Amino acid sequence: MLSRVADSLYWMSRYFERADNASRVLKATYGLILNPAKFSTEERWYHAVSSLAPGAANHVDPQRALFSLVADPEGSFSIVKCISGARENARQVREEISSEMWEHLNRLFHDVTGFELQPDDDAGAMRIVTLVREGSYRFNGITATTLNHDEAWHFIQLGKYIERACNLCVILDAYFVIGKHPDDLDWVGLLSSCAAFEAYCKACTAELKPDRIANFLLLKPEFPYSVRYSVDCMHEALAAISSLSLSRRTEKVERLIGRLRSMVTYVQIAEIITGLHKYLAGIIEQCRELHAAVHELYIEYPIEVAFQN
Amino acid sequence: MITEADTSERGGAEALQRYELNGAYDEMFSAADHPRKQYRPLHNLLLNLGPDELRRSKNEADQSFFNQGITFTVYGSDKGTERIFPHDLLPRIITAAEWEKIERGLTQRITALNLFLKDVYHEGKIIEDGVVPGSIVYTCKHYRREMRNVKVPRDVYITVVGTDLIRNPDGNFVVLEDNLRVPSGVSYMLTSRRVMKQIFPALFQKCRVRPIEQYSQELLSTLRSLAPEGRSEPTVVLLTPGSYNSAYFEHTYLARQMGIELVEGRDLVVHDNIVYMRTTFGLQRVDVIYRRIDDDYLDPLVFESGSSLGAVGLFNAYRVGNVAFGNALGTGVADDKAIYAFVPKIIRYYLDQDPILEGVETLLMSDPGQRDHVCQRLDEYVVKAVGESGGYGMLIGPHSTEQERSDFRQKIYAQPRNYIAQPTINLSTAPCFVEGSIEPRHVDLRPYVLYGEKITIIPGGLTRVALRKGSLVVNSSQGGGSKDTWVLQN
Numbered sequence: 001m002l003s004r005v006a007d008s009l010y011w012m013s014r015y016f017e018r019a020d021n022a023s024r025v026l027k028a029t030y031g032l033i034l035n036p037a038k039f040s041t042e043e044r045w046y047h048a049v050s051s052l053a054p055g056a057a058n059h060v061d062p063q064r065a066l067f068s069l070v071a072d073p074e075g076s077f078s079i080v081k082c083i084s085g086a087r088e089n090a091r092q093v094r095e096e097i098s099s100e101m102w103e104h105l106n107r108l109f110h111d112v113t114g115f116e117l118q119p120d121d122d123a124g125a126m127r128i129v130t131l132v133r134e135g136s137y138r139f140n141g142i143t144a145t146t147l148n149h150d151e152a153w154h155f156i157q158l159g160k161y162i163e164r165a166c167n168l169c170v171i172l173d174a175y176f177v178i179g180k181h182p183d184d185l186d187w188v189g190l191l192s193s194c195a196a197f198e199a200y201c202k203a204c205t206a207e208l209k210p211d212r213i214a215n216f217l218l219l220k221p222e223f224p225y226s227v228r229y230s231v232d233c234m235h236e237a238l239a240a241i242s243s244l245s246l247s248r249r250t251e252k253v254e255r256l257i258g259r260l261r262s263m264v265t266y267v268q269i270a271e272i273i274t275g276l277h278k279y280l281a282g283i284i285e286q287c288r289e290l291h292a293a294v295h296e297l298y299i300e301y302p303i304e305v306a307f308q309n
Numbered sequence: 310m311i312t313e314a315d316t317s318e319r320g321g322a323e324a325l326q327r328y329e330l331n332g333a334y335d336e337m338f339s340a341a342d343h344p345r346k347q348y349r350p351l352h353n354l355l356l357n358l359g360p361d362e363l364r365r366s367k368n369e370a371d372q373s374f375f376n377q378g379i380t381f382t383v384y385g386s387d388k389g390t391e392r393i394f395p396h397d398l399l400p401r402i403i404t405a406a407e408w409e410k411i412e413r414g415l416t417q418r419i420t421a422l423n424l425f426l427k428d429v430y431h432e433g434k435i436i437e438d439g440v441v442p443g444s445i446v447y448t449c450k451h452y453r454r455e456m457r458n459v460k461v462p463r464d465v466y467i468t469v470v471g472t473d474l475i476r477n478p479d480g481n482f483v484v485l486e487d488n489l490r491v492p493s494g495v496s497y498m499l500t501s502r503r504v505m506k507q508i509f510p511a512l513f514q515k516c517r518v519r520p521i522e523q524y525s526q527e528l529l530s531t532l533r534s535l536a537p538e539g540r541s542e543p544t545v546v547l548l549t550p551g552s553y554n555s556a557y558f559e560h561t562y563l564a565r566q567m568g569i570e571l572v573e574g575r576d577l578v579v580h581d582n583i584v585y586m587r588t589t590f591g592l593q594r595v596d597v598i599y600r601r602i603d604d605d606y607l608d609p610l611v612f613e614s615g616s617s618l619g620a621v622g623l624f625n626a627y628r629v630g631n632v633a634f635g636n637a638l639g640t641g642v643a644d645d646k647a648i649y650a651f652v653p654k655i656i657r658y659y660l661d662q663d664p665i666l667e668g669v670e671t672l673l674m675s676d677p678g679q680r681d682h683v684c685q686r687l688d689e690y691v692v693k694a695v696g697e698s699g700g701y702g703m704l705i706g707p708h709s710t711e712q713e714r715s716d717f718r719q720k721i722y723a724q725p726r727n728y729i730a731q732p733t734i735n736l737s738t739a740p741c742f743v744e745g746s747i748e749p750r751h752v753d754l755r756p757y758v759l760y761g762e763k764i765t766i767i768p769g770g771l772t773r774v775a776l777r778k779g780s781l782v783v784n785s786s787q788g789g790g791s792k793d794t795w796v797l798q799n
Contacts, residue, residue: 002576003587092552095565103376151589245590298589303578306592 003299005093006155012089012097013159016105019082020136021167023129025051026069026079028192030126032185039186050174051193053077070125071117079132080112098146101139108135151244158237158294165230166287168194169280172217176210177277184208190217194225214276215269227283228264234290235261241298253297256290324360327746334480335749336401336739347402347797350515351740355399360745367398367742370504379500379558394497395790398742400505401752401772402516405799408768411474411482411756414666416764417656419470422487422643423760424659426466429642430456440658441651445675448726449648450696451490451641453604455611459628461637462535463761468635469528469599470758471495471771474666476737483667483734485753487652489644490636491601494771495757496559497791499524499566502769505793518795521769524757525566528599531761532567535633536596543596546570546586548577550602550618560601574602579622584632597633604638646695646729647673674721674728683730684721687714690730692721705781707733736781739792741774751775753783754794768796 029048033041045065050057052069056077060068071080087109094102111131117124147153175182175190182190187208191197194217203220204212220226235257242250263283272279330341337348344352374393403411428435429446436443446452471492473485502521506513529545536543549560551573564571570586578585578592585592605612607619626632642648648655650671653664672679672690683690687706694702704717721728738749756770772792773783783789 001589002570002572003589004573004576005570006589088552094558094561095571099377107376241589301587301591303580303592306587307580 001096001151001155003301005096006151007295007299008089008093009096009152009155010159012086012093013156014163015082015085015089016136016139017160017163018077018167019079019086019132021164021171022052022069022077022079022082023132023136024195025171025193026066026129027126027133028189030066030122030129031192032189035185047174047178047189050178051171054170054174064119066122066125067117067119070128071112071115079128083109083112083132096152098142100142100146104135104139104142108132108139111135151241154237154240158234158241161230161233161237162287162291164225165227165234166284168217168225168227168230169284172214173277173280176214177280182210187213196223196225199223199225211269211273214273218272219264219267219269231257231261231264238294245298250297253290253293256286256293260286260290324358324363324742324745324747325355327748328740329749331738331749332478333735333749333751334476334478334737336476336737336752347404347516350512351399351402354509354512355740355747363398363742363747364745366508370396370398370508373504373507374500377500379497395776395788396497396501396504397750397774397776397790397792398508399740399747400509400793400795401739401754402795402797403754405797407482408796410665412766412768414482414484414664415470415472415756415758415766417660417662417665418472418484418487418652419467419758419760419764421656421659422489422652423464423466425655426637426640426643427464428659430639431458435655435658438658440654441648445645445647445651445673445726446642449642449645451604451639451645453639453642455624456637456639459638460630462537462630462633465535465760466637466640467643468531468535468637468760470760471755472758474754474756475669475734476754478735478737480737481667482754483669484652485669485734486646487644487649488755489640490603492755492757493556493559493601494755494773494791495524496562498757498767498769498771498794500562501791501793513795516795517798519768519798521767524767525563527759527765527767528563529567529569531759531765532597532599532635534761535635537630537633540596544570544594545597545599546572546595548572548574548598548600548602548619550574550606554601556601563599569599574606574617574619577620577623579620579626582622582626582629582631584620584623584626595632597635599635604641607634607638641696646671646693647675647726650729669731669734672730674725674730679730680721680725684718687718689733691733692717692728692730694727695729696727703782705733708781733781736775736783739772739774741776741792743776743778748778750778751781751783752792769794 025048029044033044042062045062046057048069049060049065069078072078087105090097090102090105108131112128115124115128117128143156171190171193175186187210188197190213191200196217200213200216204216216223216226218227221228221232223229238253238257242253260283263286330338337344337352339345371393374396379394425435435441436446467489469492471488471494473488474482475485476482498521532545533543546569547560547564549557549571551557561571572586576586577595578587584595586595600607602618606616608621608624609616609619610621611624627634649668650673652668656662656664672683674680674683687704688709690706692704704713736751736753739752740747741750743750752772752774754770754772757767759765772794774790774792775781775783776790777788780788
C-alpha cells in the first residue's frame with residue numbers, strides 16, 4: 001500500500017474516533033446539566049472541555065462551550081472540524097475505501113455542515129451530536145463489513161485505537177484529577193462519556209466506586225472503550241501490518257507497543273490510583289512515541305534506508 | 310424507476326409543449342411531431358409521463374450522483390466548491406449506422422495523427438515535403454523539443470483520446486477538436502450509464518443499447534501493452550495532481566475500476582533512472598504511468614522547475630525506456646487548433662485516403678489575408694486560442710458584445726499565431742428536461758478512443774449539453790452538463 005494512503009486512512013480513522021469521542025462526552029455532559037446538582041453549569045462545561053481539549057479549557061467561554069465543541073469554525077477540536085478532517089482524508093483515498101464507507105461519511109459530513117448552527121442553539125447542537133453518535137456506530141459497522149480486512153483495515157484500526165486510548169486517558173484525567181469531589185452523578189457522566197454505563201453495571205453492579213470505575217475503564221480487557229482493550233487492538237493491528245511487510249525493520253515499533261502493553265496488562269489498580277495523573281500522562285506519551293515510530297517506519301522513511309533493506 | 314406503458318401517441322403531452330425546433334439538426338425530431346425512428350420508444354415514454362414523474366426521476370438521479378460524490382471542482386470560485394456534475398435526464402441516441410461511420414472516421418484520424426507525431430519528433434518528413442509548415446509545428450505551445458528522437462513504446466503517442474464531434478445542420482458528424490493530451494470526462498460517461506439503467510430500465514432494454522462498462526478493462530490492457538520489455542507483470546499506476554484537481558473524482562474512479570494505485574508526485578521516487586513508489590512495504594517499481602498531469606508539471610528538472618506535482622528525474626527514466634507514459638509527452642502539438650486545419654492533409658499524406666469525418670473550416674490568423682477577412686466580420690466567427698481547452702480563451706461572435714470583439718481584435722493582431730477562427734456552427738439539439746418541461750438544447754459528442762496494440766472505440770461517449778437556452782458552450786466549467794449516450798445495436 002502507498003505510504004501516503006496508509007497515512008490518510010490512519011488519520012481518517014483518528015479524526016472520526018475523535019468526533020465520536022466528543023459526541024459521547026457532550027451527550028453525557030448535556031444529560032448532567034439538566035439535573036439540579038451541586039456543580040454549576042459552568043463547572044460542568046469546564047469539565048467537558050478539559051475532557052476534550054485540555055489545552056483550551058481556560059479559553060473557552062462556558063456559555064458558549066457547547067457551540068465551541070460542536071461547531072466552532074475557529075477551534076480545531078470541534079465535532080464538525082473532526083468530521084471534516086475525517087472526510088477530507090477519506091476523499092484523498094477514495095479508491096481505497098469502500099463506496100459504502102465513502103457515501104456514508106460524505107452524507108454525514110453534509111448533514112453536520114449543512115446545519116449553520118447559531119451559538120445559542122443548544123437543541124441544534126445536540127441534534128448534530130446525535131447525528132454523529134448514530135453515524136459513528138453505522139460507519140464502524142460499514143467499515144468492518146465492507147472493507148477487506150487487509151492492510152488498509154489495520155491502519156484504520158491502529159488510528160482508531162491509538163486515538164481512543166489517548167482520549168480515554170484525557171477523560172479519566174479530567175474526572176479523577178482535575179475534578180473536585182465528584183459525586184455519583186459525575187461518575188455516571190464519566191461512564192456515559194465512555195459508552196460504559198451499562199457495561200459497567202453488568203460487570204460490577206450499579207455501585208459506583210471510583211477505583212472500580214478506574215479499573216474498568218483502564219484495565220478491563222473485555223470492554224471496547226477501555227485503555228487496555230484499545231492497546232490490545234493497536235498491538236494486533238501492528239502485528240498484522242508487520243507480518244505483511246516482512247522485510248521492514250520493525251524492532252522499535254515492537255519494543256514500544258510491548259512496553260505499552262505491559263503497562264496496562266501487568267498492573268493492579270491499587271498500584272496506580274494514587275499517582276493516576278502521572279500514569280495517564282505516561283500512556284499518552286507512549287502513544288505519541290509509538291505514533292512517531294510508526295510514521296518513520298511505514299510513512300516517511302528515508303530513501304537510503306529503503307534501499308538497504 | 311419508470312416503466313413505459315406502450316400506448317399510442319397522445320398528441321401534445323404537457324411536457325413536450327414547449328419543444329420548438331430552431332433550425333439546427335434536432336436529434337429527436339425530423340420535423341415537428343415527427344420523431345426519428347430511434348427515438349420513438351423515448352418519445353412514447355415522454356408522452357405518457359407527467360412533469361411530476363420526470364421531476365421525481367431527476368431528483369432520484371441527482372441524489373444518486375450526490376451520494377456517490379460524483380462532483381467536479383470549479384476553478385476561480387470559492388474554495389472547495391464541489392458541485393455535482395450537471396446532467397440531463399434523457400438519453401441521447403445514436404444509430405448503429407451513424408456509429409459505424411464515426412468509428413471508421415475516428416480510427417482513420419487517430420492513426421494519422423499518431424503517425425504525424427512520430428514523424429514530427431523524428432525525421433520531420435511531412436515538414437520537409439511542405440505539407441505542414443515547420444513554422445506552425447515548431448511554434449506550437451505544446452511542441453516538446455525534449456521529445457526529439459525519443460522512442461516511445463509501440464510508437465504509440467496517443468493512448469487515450471477524447472475527440473469532440475458535433476453534428477452540423479445537414480446531420481453529418483464533423484470533428485470539432487482533437488483532445489490528445491489528457492482528455493477527461495469518461496467517468497461521467499460510466500457513472501451516468503449506471504444511473505440511467507436504474508431510472509429507465511425498461512426503455513434501456515427495449516432500445517438494445519450497446520454496453521460501455523468494459524472501458525476500464527480495455528484501458529488497463531491498453532496501458533499494460535505499453536510496459537517496458539521484459540516486465541511481464543507490469544505495475545501500472547494513475548498519476549493525479551491530487552484531490553484539489555477538478556477531475557479528481559475521475560482519477561479515483563478509474564484507479565478503483567482498474568484496481569491500480571492512484572499516486573501523486575510525492576509518492577514517486579526515481580533512483581538510477583528507475584521509478585519507484587513509496588509503499589508501506591518499501592519502494593516498489595513502477596512500469597507504466599497513466600498520467601493525468603500536463604507535460605509541464607511532470608518533471609521539475611526538465612519542465613516547470615517550480616512544479617511539485619511530478620517527480621524529479623521522471624523524464625530521464627522515460628527517455629531510457631524504463632517507464633512508459635500514457636499519453637506520451639508532446640502530443641499537444643497534434644491537437645493544436647492551427648494544426649487542426651491541416652488534419653485532412655495529414656490523413657492524405659500518411660494514409661493516402663480521403664478523410665471520412667470532415668472538420669470545420671478553419672482560418673489561420675497567422676495568415677494576413679485570412680486575418681483581415683475575419684477581423685472585419687468577427688460577429689460571424691468563433692475565435693479560439695490555439696493552445697487552450699475547456700472553453701477558455703474563446704470568442705463566440707454572434708453572442709459577443711462590441712467591446713469583446715474589439716478586445717479580441719487587438720489580441721489577434723498582437724499574437725496572430727495564437728488564434729484561429731471558425732464559422733459559427735449551429736450544433737445539433739437534443740431533448741432535455743429543463744425546469745419542468747422538455748426543451749431542445751445544443752449538444753456535442755465526445756467518444757473515447759484507446760490506442761495500444763490496436764485502436765478500440767467504446768460505443769458511447771459523453772454527450773455534453775449547453776444547458777443554458779440558446780448557448781453553444783458545452784464545457785462543464787461554463788454551464789454545460791452531460792447526457793448518457795446510447796449507441797444502438799444493429
